[in-house]
Each structure stands twice: as structure tokens, then as C-alpha cells.
Amino acid sequence: MVVHFYAFGCINCIRNYPTYLDWQQRYRDKGVVIIGIHTPETAAEQDSASVRQRADEAAFTFPVLIDRTKANWNAWGNSMWPSVYLIDKRGYLRFFWPGELKWNGATGDQWMGARIEELLAEPPRLPAEERLR
Numbered sequence: 001m002v003v004h005f006y007a008f009g010c011i012n013c014i015r016n017y018p019t020y021l022d023w024q025q026r027y028r029d030k031g032v033v034i035i036g037i038h039t040p041e042t043a044a045e046q047d048s049a050s051v052r053q054r055a056d057e058a059a060f061t062f063p064v065l066i067d068r069t070k071a072n073w074n075a076w077g078n079s080m081w082p083s084v085y086l087i088d089k090r091g092y093l094r095f096f097w098p099g100e101l102k103w104n105g106a107t108g109d110q111w112m113g114a115r116i117e118e119l120l121a122e123p124p125r126l127p128a129e130e131r132l133r
Contacts, residue, residue, distance in 0.1 A: 001087040002034045005078050007041040008054040012100040013082040017058050019101050019109040034062035039073045086115055089125045
């Protein structure tokens with residue numbers, strides 16, 4: 001699972017959109033779920049209709065949670081827009097990228113993509129009855 005915190009008015013967040021769209025396309029048939037958590041940075045970003053409109057304009061087909069009160073932001077201990085988290089098949093947080101994936105020539109998109117591939121290659125989670133044996 002890919003969880004990304006963003007705000008639609010954040011330019012660094014917007015610069016990550018092409019990577020999310022790539023992952024959305026590349027991994028949709030491999031069981032990877034992408035979830036956006038829109039945490040408003042400004043008063044203008046509080047409007048739900050605007051969040052939906054911007055997500056539609058960005059061609060997001062994944063769900064977007066609107067986190068107006070920063071409840072999720074705080075629960076995750078998040079500290080910046082954007083932030084990208086990878087969760088494994090057992091539900092454990094395994095990888096994190098703070099900030100823009102390609103900031104100043106960084107290759108966070110490639111690094112996180114490789115981590116997604118690693119997580120996909122891991123064995124599936126065992127059914128509950130097998131874990132109890």
C-alpha cells in the first residue's frame with residue numbers, strides 16, 4: 001500500500017503527481033493500493049469540493065481522504081507535505097520518503113518504485129488460522 005500525504009496547493013506535492021499516476025497504472029493489477037491523504041495547508045484547501053475537483057483534474061483514481069483536522073497527519077507523526085509511506089502485506093510501515101520525490105535531482109521515485117517491487121515479491125500474508133498454529 002502506498003499512502004501519500006499532500007495538499008493540492010503545494011507545488012512539491014503537485015510535482016509528485018506524475019509518479020503516483022505511474023504507480024497507479026503500473027501496479028493496479030498487482031494488488032497495490034494507493035491512498036491519498038489530503039491535509040490542508042491553507043484555508044483555501046479546506047473545501048471538500050475543491051479537493052475532489054483537483055483530484056479529478058490530477059486523474060487520481062485512488063481514494064483520497066480529506067484530513068481537515070490533521071487527525072491522520074498527527075496519528076502518523078507526519079511533518080511535511082508531501083510524504084510517501086509504503087506499507088507491506090502484513091500492514092507494517094516499511095519505507096518512507098519525506099518531501100518531493102525528485103527534489104533537486106533526487107531519485108526518490110525510482111527508489112520507492114524499487115521498494116514497491118521488493119514488497120510485491122514478498123510472500124503473501126498467511127491466513128489467520130495458519131498464523132495461530
